[in-house]
Amino acid sequence: MNAPALLRWTASLTLGLLVIAPGAIAQPQGFNYDESRVPEYSLPDPLVAEDGSKVSTADAWRQSRRPEVLRLFEDHVYGKTPIGRPEAMRWEVFDAADDAIGGLARRKQVRIYFTEDDDGPRMDLLLYTPADADGPVPTFLGLNFRGNHTVFPDPAIRLPEGGDESVRGERRGRWPVDTIVSNGYGLATIWYYDIDADVKDRWDDGVHPLAYAEGQSEPGSGEWGSIGAWAWGLSRALDYLETDEQVDGSRVIVMGHSRLGKTSLWSGAQDERFALVISNDSGCGGAALSRRRFGETVERINTSFPHWFTDRFTQYNGDEDALPVDQHMLIALIAPRPVLVCSAEEDLWADPRGEFLSARHAGPVYELLGTDGMARDEMPGLNDLIASTVGYHIRPGGHDVTDRDWEVFIEFADTHLGRDGAR
Ligand code: GCU
Numbered sequence: 001m002n003a004p005a006l007l008r009w010t011a012s013l014t015l016g017l018l019v020i021a022p023g024a025i026a027q028p029q030g031f032n033y034d035e036s037r038v039p040e041y042s043l044p045d046p047l048v049a050e051d052g053s054k055v056s057t058a059d060a061w062r063q064s065r066r067p068e069v070l071r072l073f074e075d076h077v078y079g080k081t082p083i084g085r086p087e088a089m090r091w092e093v094f095d096a097a098d099d100a101i102g103g104l105a106r107r108k109q110v111r112i113y114f115t116e117d118d119d120g121p122r123m124d125l126l127l128y129t130p131a132d133a134d135g136p137v138p139t140f141l142g143l144n145f146r147g148n149h150t151v152f153p154d155p156a157i158r159l160p161e162g163g164d165e166s167v168r169g170e171r172r173g174r175w176p177v178d179t180i181v182s183n184g185y186g187l188a189t190i191w192y193y194d195i196d197a198d199v200k201d202r203w204d205d206g207v208h209p210l211a212y213a214e215g216q217s218e219p220g221s222g223e224w225g226s227i228g229a230w231a232w233g234l235s236r237a238l239d240y241l242e243t244d245e246q247v248d249g250s251r252v253i254v255m256g257h258s259r260l261g262k263t264s265l266w267s268g269a270q271d272e273r274f275a276l277v278i279s280n281d282s283g284c285g286g287a288a289l290s291r292r293r294f295g296e297t298v299e300r301i302n303t304s305f306p307h308w309f310t311d312r313f314t315q316y317n318g319d320e321d322a323l324p325v326d327q328h329m330l331i332a333l334i335a336p337r338p339v340l341v342c343s344a345e346e347d348l349w350a351d352p353r354g355e356f357l358s359a360r361h362a363g364p365v366y367e368l369l370g371t372d373g374m375a376r377d378e379m380p381g382l383n384d385l386i387a388s389t390v391g392y393h394i395r396p397g398g399h400d401v402t403d404r405d406w407e408v409f410i411e412f413a414d415t416h417l418g419r420d421g422a423r
Contacts, residue, residue, distance in 0.1 A: 081270065140255055149169075283355070293320060298313065353379060
């Protein structure tokens with residue numbers, strides 16, 4: 001990333017922090033945080049097709065309704081992802097060590113190029129796996145906000161172009177790599193700016209240009225925004241992870257926080273190779289139901305972050321009831337694979353109750369596909385994990401990823417994927 005992009009990135013991050021930092025900083029004014037003022041709404045039924053017919057078999061869901069719902073999210077919310085894996089995609093492992101983190105982990109760094117051109121779009125994947133694993137391990141894959149070098153204070157992690165050495169290890173609290181590997185899991189992470197800079201009105205960088213036709217300089221109407229691009233990057237990371245002998249490609253868990261939690265859900269919805277999907281404090285455009293208009297609204301998100309979604313999502317500014325989908329249907333697209341929605345009590349901007357309800361209303365699709373769905377009808381108390389195939393957890397505190405969140409991610413993954421090499 002060049003210096004102006006870095007500045008814009010810092011500015012966009014600061015905006016995010018001012019708006020939603022935990023605890024002491026208030027939630028933005030002028031939005032609804034009062035449950036009694038949630039309007040009456042009725043949700044579209046994930047099991048009723050556009051032609052009005054009721055989907056009553058798993059086959060009908062898979063063959064017709066699921067593709068229909070996926071298309072609705074493409075057309076109205078995130079935009080269509082116009083490309084798959086580029087033919088010229090390739091990678092180079094530029095670092096491998098068996099004795100990272102005081103001997104606890106193996107570290108690998110891989111540069112994934114999307115074209116033949118070494119200077120074209122590319123991303124750097126950082127991978128830690130348990131040093132004592134005898135075979136491939138289930139692995140968490142998550143994008144990070146500030147660069148791979150911020151995830152852990154490991155001097156060997158390559159600094160991104162234009163990156164800041166002084167923040168090395170700064171996000172360690174969000175990425176407890178030592179705990180993750182000690183529990184038998186791998187962790188793979190990529191800086192989301194490598195895939196697409198999180199900057200409004202800027203479409204000439206990142207991976208969007210890979211899909212442009214001659215003369216095109218920004219995504220067309222109904223095409224992917226930045227969330228779509230980041231989700232695509234996660235699928236390309238999985239392409240690599242499936243080939244890495246230290247990783248069990250059939251047990252990759254895609255997780256993300258906040259805007260990157262919206263991204264993990266969209267990624268898991270589109271790419272059925274992900275074995276388990278986790279969203280943390282993902283809020284509006286993520287797990288939260290838009291129709292509740294509690295905390296952040298569709299209009300507000302489209303105004304602050306117009307580049308995240310497809311242009312057509314703005315049609316629903318102030319008109320959420322006209323949306324042909326709501327976010328419970330995004331979760332339903334992940335069925336029958338396990339999905340975990342995590343909230344934080346003080347993060348009202350992200351509407352914890354709306355996140356729970358979304359998970360709950362995805363339940364019938366999960367049940368139709370033969371799983372236990374969502375085990376409870378009522379929102380649980382704090383720190384009380386619902387560990388059914390559609391899972392939910394809310395912890396005390398604000399918008400963040402904490403040790404408690406990771407404890408829950410690991411417990412949920414243990415329950416649904418099993419684990420190897422735990423100590
Ligand atoms: C803003 C935005 C949220 C988003 C968050 C983040 O607060 O309004 O929708 O989840 O930033 O990504 O940090």
